[in-house]
Amino acid sequence: MKRIQILGTGCAKxxxxxxxxxxxxxxxxxxxxxxxxTDLKHIMSFRVMSTPALVVDGVVKxxxxxxxxxxxxxxxG
Amino acid sequence: xxxxxSRIVIRLLASVVGLAAWWLLYRNLAAxxxxxxxxxxGLERGTHLGAAVEFFLYEAPKVLMLLLLVVFGVGVVxxxxxxxxxxxxxxGRRESVGNVLAALLGTVTPxxxxxxxxxxxxxxxxxxxxxVTLSFLISAPMVNEVALVLLFGMFGWKVAGLYLGTGLAVxxxxxxxxxxxxxxxHVEPWVYENMAGSPxxxxxxxxxxxxxxxxxxxxxxxxxxIVGRVxxxxxxxxxxxxxxxxxxxxxxxxxxxxxxxxWSVPLAVLIGVPMYGNAAGIIPVVQALLGKGAALxxxxxxxxAVIGLSLPEAIILRQVLKPRLIATFFGVVAGGxxxxxxxxxxxx
Numbered sequence: 001m002k003r004i005q006i007l008g009t010g011c012a013k014x015x016x017x018x019x020x021x022x023x024x025x026x027x028x029x030x031x032x033x034x035x036x037x038t039d040l041k042h043i044m045s046f047r048v049m050s051t052p053a054l055v056v057d058g059v060v061k062x063x064x065x066x067x068x069x070x071x072x073x074x075x076x077g
Numbered sequence: 078x079x080x081x082x083s084r085i086v087i088r089l090l091a092s093v094v095g096l097a098a099w100w101l102l103y104r105n106l107a108a109x110x111x112x113x114x115x116x117x118x119g120l121e122r123g124t125h126l127g128a129a130v131e132f133f134l135y136e137a138p139k140v141l142m143l144l145l146l147v148v149f150g151v152g153v154v155x156x157x158x159x160x161x162x163x164x165x166x167x168x169g170r171r172e173s174v175g176n177v178l179a180a181l182l183g184t185v186t187p188x189x190x191x192x193x194x195x196x197x198x199x200x201x202x203x204x205x206x207x208x209v210t211l212s213f214l215i216s217a218p219m220v221n222e223v224a225l226v227l228l229f230g231m232f233g234w235k236v237a238g239l240y241l242g243t244g245l246a247v248x249x250x251x252x253x254x255x256x257x258x259x260x261x262x263h264v265e266p267w268v269y270e271n272m273a274g275s276p277x278x279x280x281x282x283x284x285x286x287x288x289x290x291x292x293x294x295x296x297x298x299x300x301x302x303i304v305g306r307v308x309x310x311x312x313x314x315x316x317x318x319x320x321x322x323x324x325x326x327x328x329x330x331x332x333x334x335x336x337x338x339x340w341s342v343p344l345a346v347l348i349g350v351p352m353y354g355n356a357a358g359i360i361p362v363v364q365a366l367l368g369k370g371a372a373l374x375x376x377x378x379x380x381x382a383v384i385g386l387s388l389p390e391a392i393i394l395r396q397v398l399k400p401r402l403i404a405t406f407f408g409v410v411a412g413g414x415x416x417x418x419x420x421x422x423x424x425x
Contacts, residue, residue, distance in 0.1 A: 011191040040194060040396060041267065049160040049199035050192040064160065064187060
């Protein structure tokens with residue numbers, strides 16, 4: 001089970017990142033759960049400096065931008 | 078290896094041809110606009126409508142073309158400056174040097190006001206002094222590539238240079254002043270909690286090892302994101318500007334926003350601070366006001382206040398700064414902008 005977390009306070013880019021991650025994970029066909037983290041203190045515990053950020057199994061993969069679906073697939077795989 | 082090399086050559090050639098075509102079109106925009114307005118549309122020269130239409134047909138493609146080129150270039154440059162790298166450059170700096178560096182880095186580090194809070198915490202907990210962090214937060218939105226391109230396109234390099242210089246000065250001096258005021262206790266205490274350890278290195282460091290095609294791709298992405306977002310504001314701003322250009326009488330603004338009206342600078346700042354706009358929409362209006370006799374300092378102060386300080390930003394920063402610090406922050410920056418306004422009006 002992959003644990004995908006989206007860090008962001010709810011801006012438009014955060015929504016987009018969530019959609020991209022969802023699409024990529026479905027394309028890969030692996031079981032996963034997607035969680036959006038909007039609480040600032042929780043976001044800061046990952047020590048990122050720009051949102052949105054993509055976290056896979058507790059590791060920050062991308063921060064401050066929205067990757068393409070293909071890139072997200074690689075990051076998830 | 079050989080196939081890769083020839084692909085690079087083809088891409089370089091395509092860029093050169095593209096740039097040449099861009100330049101040729103750019104040089105002839107004025108003639109094309111006049112031809113479209115007066116020959117094709119059959120408008121009379123010297124009429125209100127003719128002047129307004131010609132203004133729009135000239136300025137709209139000019140500004141959009143400049144934006145395309147510069148946003149791409151800045152998108153590439155920004156791949157070298159991630160927030161993490163900027164933080165590493167700033168951590169442990171002495172205050173005065175730090176303020177200068179922070180203001181400069183603010184212009185090239187990718188920044189979005191929705192990330193202002195994580196960035197603030199990331200800086201402060203890594204040991205970047207509060208005043209230095211604030212210098213960065215002032216310069217990042219105010220001195221940006223869109224503003225500089227538009228100023229260059231519409232007023233030439235002197236005004237763009239003055240804006241760059243004074244914008245940086247406001248960011249440096251305001252941050253330095255705020256640092257002197259020792260306001261650390263007005264930062265929300267939770268910022269410093271649980272963050273005591275050394276700042277972890279995580280994510281966002283991709284900028285240090287990136288191929289050139291990756292950087293070019295980042296430029297294309299920046300164009301799609303930024304130009305895709307601001308073009309309606311540019312067109313709207315230019316349309317309003319065209320209306321002012323064609324219909325408002327010459328020197329109409331001189332009495333209200335001219336340099337003899339001393340109260341116009343503070344008024345422009347007061348009106349500008351609560352407004353939230355982007356440079357793309359404001360500058361075409363600014364140009365039209367200037368053409369009708371408004372003073373440059375007054376108009377630039379207005380512009381800095383609109384794009385540099387805003388209510389949404391204050392609300393976002395409230396999560397980490399107590400009201401007293403936000404008020405001081407806005408007060409000091411507004412004071413700096415005021416000085417810039419008077420300085421321009423006095424000098425020019």
